[in-house]
Amino acid sequence: MTRVVVVGGVAGGMSCAARARRLDESAEIIVLERGRYVSFANCGLPYYVGGEIVEADRLLVQTPERLRAALNLDVRTGHEVVALDAAAREVVVRTSAGEERIGYDALVLSPGAVAARPPIEGLDSLRVQTLRTVEDATGLRERVEAGARRAMVLGAGFIGLEAAEALARQGLATSVVECAPQVLPPLEAEHAWLVQEELTRLDIAVHTGTAARSIVTGPDQDTVVLDDGTRLAADVIVLAAGVRPDTAVFEAAGVVCEQGALVVDEHGRTSLDGVWAVGDATVSVDPVTGVRRPV
Known part of the structure; x- marks a missing residue:
């Protein structure tokens, strides 16, 4: 046999x-x-x-x-x-x-x-997770239901934007960070612009042309520091920077x-x-x- x-x-x-x-x-x-x-x-x-x-x-x-x-x-x-x-x-x-x-x-x-892990200081924070498995999804939803108020998504590819939309629909103040000059980098610019317009309609803050430099862990929230100096608080951070x-x-x-x-x-x-x-x-x-x- x-x-x-x-x-x-x-x-x-x-x-x-x-x-x-x-x-x-x-x-x-x-x-x-x-x-x-x-x-x-x-x-x-x-x-x-x-x-x-x-x-x-x-x-x-x-x-x-x-x-x-x-x-x-x-x-x-x-x-x-x-x-x-x-x-x-x-x-x-x-x-x-x-x-x-x-x-x-x-x-x-x-x-x-497996998820790519960019060289971001503080990426091992317990508030950082991916969205690739059933366990990831259940863990993320548990955080939402436990009272998370602010979410940060690192990466504006397909998974990143779907995660951002899901979190925003659950009422979290959600931001997306993408190092490329536009969301969904594989798309033509005029198509990506339409997607960004929809993100704006959903009250999702979009930061393109910059990347996360570090994650500073705090007792109640983390602070994500971007290359351009912007500092954003987050209860939940979704790593979606590719695989x-x-x-x-x-x-x-x-x-x-x-x-x-x-x-x-x-x-x-x-x-x-x-x-x-x-x-x-x-x-x-x-x-x-x-x-x-x-x-």
Whole structure:
């Protein structure tokens, strides 16, 4: 029996596991997810913070139990892959019970990304958090319901602006800081201007062309100091300054990477035999032209 091990759940890993089952009904398919939830609606997280989604359970798409019943998948949450031994075809997994080694015939990597952490003094403040997981969303909403009055969002990309809108709708005085000269930097300026107009209509203060220099922790609030000297108080600070591939474990094991992204060919194969990769932590390299593009 072929054993397929998938590292990482949510969209990339679970889609791959489901497809593998359809291709081989007899394979043993194990999904290793370090978090508590293997399948949830990422795009719904800000709407839970904003109160439009009332119950956190509505964010969950699938559970390990339902995936086993429907597709015979062995989904293991709370299992973090901390090493890869490609020669032995094993991964080392850390769980609450300790470490174990799991062998594979085929390994699929879908590690996703982690929040980028700019060099901001004081970024380790307990009032700073991200918005990438169900736990992040529930924690942020708890802070809102506990009486937070002022919010600061560092980064005006898609997640940052959705978080800002959610917090403003909950009645918090909300500010957004973006080092680029406009919100949503990938957009054309005339389109970004329309977005900024909507932010203004929602009473969200927008600071573009500047960045957070430091975060000064206080007993009741933090103070975010910007490069232009502006000082802004905040009960809640959302870090939304982009992401980076979460691939250090696999790069250390010999998988070729570029700027942290796992390099794959047109079939999703990495540089290691028997190891594939999918999702937003990969980059494809055309074998003829050498052109690189995200997968």
